[in-house]
Amino acid sequence: MFISLPKEARETAILSVRATSLIGILSLWNVAEMPYFIPFTLIYMLGFLLDIKKTYPVRRFLLNTLGVLLTIYFLSELSLEEPLKPFAHVVLLLMAIKSLEDKKPRDLYQILLLSLFALSISTVYNLSLSFLFIFLLHSVLGVIALFFINLYREADHLELTKELSKKYLIVGLIFSLLVFLLTLPFFFFLPRTQAPLFDLLSRGSGLKTGLTDSVSLGKVGEIQEDNTVVMRVYGLPAGIKEPYWRAMVFGTYINHMWLKVKEDNHILPQGRGDITYTVVLEPTFENIIPALDYPYSVLGVEGLRAEAYMTTGNVLRLSKEINRTVRLTLSSSRQLYMEEDPEEYLQVPKNISPSLKMLAEKLSSGAKDEEEKLRRVISHFSQGYAYTLKLERYEGDPIDYFLFVSKKGNCEYYATATALLLRLMGVPARVVGGYKGALWNAYGGYHIVTNSMAHVWVEAYIKGRWVRVDTTPPYLSPSLKNISSLALVRDAILSFWHSYVVGYSSEKQIRLFKNISGGIKREFSIDNLKRRLTQLSLLILSLTGLYLIYLQTKRLVKNPENLFMRTREVLFREGLIKDKRAFPEEVIEACKGTAYYEYVKFIAQLYQKSKYSPYRLYPDELEEGYRAFNKLKELLRSDRRYARG
Numbered sequence: 001m002f003i004s005l006p007k008e009a010r011e012t013a014i015l016s017v018r019a020t021s022l023i024g025i026l027s028l029w030n031v032a033e034m035p036y037f038i039p040f041t042l043i044y045m046l047g048f049l050l051d052i053k054k055t056y057p058v059r060r061f062l063l064n065t066l067g068v069l070l071t072i073y074f075l076s077e078l079s080l081e082e083p084l085k086p087f088a089h090v091v092l093l094l095m096a097i098k099s100l101e102d103k104k105p106r107d108l109y110q111i112l113l114l115s116l117f118a119l120s121i122s123t124v125y126n127l128s129l130s131f132l133f134i135f136l137l138h139s140v141l142g143v144i145a146l147f148f149i150n151l152y153r154e155a156d157h158l159e160l161t162k163e164l165s166k167k168y169l170i171v172g173l174i175f176s177l178l179v180f181l182l183t184l185p186f187f188f189f190l191p192r193t194q195a196p197l198f199d200l201l202s203r204g205s206g207l208k209t210g211l212t213d214s215v216s217l218g219k220v221g222e223i224q225e226d227n228t229v230v231m232r233v234y235g236l237p238a239g240i241k242e243p244y245w246r247a248m249v250f251g252t253y254i255n256h257m258w259l260k261v262k263e264d265n266h267i268l269p270q271g272r273g274d275i276t277y278t279v280v281l282e283p284t285f286e287n288i289i290p291a292l293d294y295p296y297s298v299l300g301v302e303g304l305r306a307e308a309y310m311t312t313g314n315v316l317r318l319s320k321e322i323n324r325t326v327r328l329t330l331s332s333s334r335q336l337y338m339e340e341d342p343e344e345y346l347q348v349p350k351n352i353s354p355s356l357k358m359l360a361e362k363l364s365s366g367a368k369d370e371e372e373k374l375r376r377v378i379s380h381f382s383q384g385y386a387y388t389l390k391l392e393r394y395e396g397d398p399i400d401y402f403l404f405v406s407k408k409g410n411c412e413y414y415a416t417a418t419a420l421l422l423r424l425m426g427v428p429a430r431v432v433g434g435y436k437g438a439l440w441n442a443y444g445g446y447h448i449v450t451n452s453m454a455h456v457w458v459e460a461y462i463k464g465r466w467v468r469v470d471t472t473p474p475y476l477s478p479s480l481k482n483i484s485s486l487a488l489v490r491d492a493i494l495s496f497w498h499s500y501v502v503g504y505s506s507e508k509q510i511r512l513f514k515n516i517s518g519g520i521k522r523e524f525s526i527d528n529l530k531r532r533l534t535q536l537s538l539l540i541l542s543l544t545g546l547y548l549i550y551l552q553t554k555r556l557v558k559n560p561e562n563l564f565m566r567t568r569e570v571l572f573r574e575g576l577i578k579d580k581r582a583f584p585e586e587v588i589e590a591c592k593g594t595a596y597y598e599y600v601k602f603i604a605q606l607y608q609k610s611k612y613s614p615y616r617l618y619p620d621e622l623e624e625g626y627r628a629f630n631k632l633k634e635l636l637r638s639d640r641r642y643a644r645g
């Protein structure tokens with residue numbers, strides 16, 4: 001039974017457009033300002049009720065006038081800070097207005113186009129994996145909606161059935177899938193730029209890393225409660241133990257605070273260090289590159305047009321702030337590349353605590369050299385001290401309270417006390433900030449470094465070289481213990497998304513082209529062509545042999561078809577039938593009046609029963625057929641001998 005198309009097609013078209021455009025509106029959730037997003041979305045939803053009741057009380061002229069005025073107002077807010085946000089408001093406004101109008105096919109096309117504009121604006125602000133699913137869903141529904149709008153336009157010529165609607169849905173899905181598959185080559189091969197099109201939109205609050213120009217006592221302890229991912233590291237062995245990620249060096253201690261050393265730019269050394277690995281840094285809006293152990297060189301920067309350099313303290317920097325996900329290929333060595341003057345790291349505050357001085361004199365008394373002094377400092381902190389993030393309230397010098405009262409603290413307290421004691425003992429020392437540790441993600445094959453791994457330690461100048469000293473007791477943040485396997489799976493998926501989709505840069509594209517070009521040259525070399533020809537010949541021979549074995553095996557299987565074919569071949573060789581492919585009736589007819597007739601007839605009829613009727617042969621019938629075939633062969637051999645005699 002056919003349904004009235006003008007009514008049914010219109011409702012179907014409106015419903016499909018509504019579903020598609022609603023996705024476009026929701027994609028602007030984090031883009032548009034809430035005072036505009038919420039009322040415009042509610043007005044759009046009001047249009048649903050008007051479509052159901054088929055009443056449109058507001059005249060189109062008034063709606064269009066209001067739309068023009070508000071559009072002018074929103075566009076007047078254009079600025080370099082947020083160039084697309086006013087356009088997001090305009091799109092929401094126009095979709096809300098179109099929602100209140102009576103909808104002709106032209107209006108539905110316009111709503112669909114506006115939803116596409118909304119999604120396009122949202123892509124500038126959203127690069128997450130979840131946005132991919134939103135985009136694909138919008139694409140599929142959009143294609144289906146276009147089909148139904150066209151049906152609506154042809155209302156006078158077509159009739160709509162449930163079957164036809166189902167076919168349109170299937171065709172829409174298939175078409176969407178084909179479009180997606182055909183766009184993959186464009187993704188890989190269309191030229192792309194180093195930076196995004198709207199580079200000025202890459203601003204934001206950034207990642208809170210805790211790496212600042214100064215370290216106040218207790219500051220790193222705050223950040224150690226945060227599991228935000230700082231970076232992902234690829235290319236290191238899974239079993240690497242307690243890696244230190246060097247990021248910043250502090251040299252001056254004033255008012256219970258460490259100040260960063262003055263950083264002078266230095267050219268990176270040529271070549272690479274002892275270990276090479278890849279780091280994917282999250283946006284920090286700083287230019288700091290945390291690197292393993294002692295950084296040596298930066299071999300590649302992807303995702304940001306910037307130059308890398310080394311600065312005072314043997315740490316790496318970029319010439320621009322990291323305002324998007326950046327992929328770096330780094331190398332590190334087992335010792336510092338830069339050797340600064342150690343005399344700069346002997347400063348102690350003038351108002352240093354007398355108790356601290358006395359402890360330094362006690363520990364250094366009778367020590368033979370700097371190594372002995374260092375061992376005594378390390379031994380001092382291994383007895384009676386504990387790690388804690390919950391610092392007690394105190395009055396006076398925090399280091400005095402830590403050393404002589406509580407004997408509990410976090411890494412800043414241990415590093416500060418260690419560095420000051422060494423300096424008072426005449427050993428140059430400095431505080432290094434960065435991260436310690438890495439969480440292995442077996443689902444993605446890489447390491448994760450989080451804020452909770454933020455750490456400071458000490459470097460002491462012993463016998464002409466800087467030696468890492470970490471007197472902080474081993475500690476694992478409770479927040480790290482709460483990371484589940486599901487969270488690691490999710491991070492592995494996100495890592496894949498950012499590495500191979502969002503992070504598919506011009507460098508990777510060029511590398512792909514070079515690999516393809518090199519592969520083609522290798523494939524078409526003379527030696528390789530000879531090898532391929534040999535391999536192809538062996539493959540053809542193998543397949544031919546397997547096919548012949550298959551045919552022979554199939555021929556040996558006992559069934560009515562093989563029985564009849566073998567009977568027909570025997571009769572053909574004996575000259576009883578002229579056609580090797582004769583039908584059963586022709587074979588029976590050819591044997592009439594001969595001694596073979598009954599045997600041939602029985603075999604042929606067995607074949608006809610199994611081939612052309614639902615009758616199922618029993619095993620004993622098939623065995624009887626093969627006995628008839630053997631008797632037929634015996635009879636033929638006997639006649640042949642008689643004819644020769």
